[in-house]
Amino acid sequence: DAKTTQPNSMESNEEEPVHLPCNHSTISGTDYIHWYRQLPSQGPEYVIHGLTSNVNNRMASLAIAEDRKSSTLILHRATLRDAAVYYCILREGLYNQGGKLIFGQGTELSVKP
């Protein structure tokens, strides 16, 4: 499984946008970019995923570089509840094709009121 590199920690102010970067220079053509987050004392939860095009959902946006070697998770307005560890994960293929989620160290996001 290809590796990702994320900053260990980031800080944000409440109600401001947050851009969480992820580098994945060894990504292959069949790797999907997934983002999960883990709130304190909880299991991880799905945030968003994409392959080549930028993606939006109710939680966040995912901006993928044209060469796919990096991506950015965008939280449009951070709230205190968004304080969590955010994991950027490359997974080969779709879930039902046998792809596995292999977690890296993630970015710990803190949100200040």
Add this chain to the structure above:
Amino acid sequence: SAVISQKPSRDICQRGTSLTIQCQVDSQVTMMFWYRQQPGQSLTLIATANQGSEATYESGFVIDKFPISRPNLTFSTLTVSNMSPEDSSIYLCSVGERRASTDTQYFGPGTRLTVL
């Protein structure tokens, strides 16, 4: 979305004993996974629980230490055998959506294990 429950939620065990963790899902799922999260660390995949066949273990994990059962499409167990303090971790069950259009994994609340 799948709802996952795990039992027990936490336990304190003595060195050398074994603990079986149960994972129950509210719907049939094809893929079930077991992860470990050591204190202050990220998650590590232990194995994929396959229904009707032996689990597929990741490098560094063996069946004798972490035997897994998967009797049907909604239930799995993970046993931590001959425990040592190094096994103190949170153990999480995870499942994936069956439909190709949905590519999401859901995680249970975890079982917090302390080995004395």
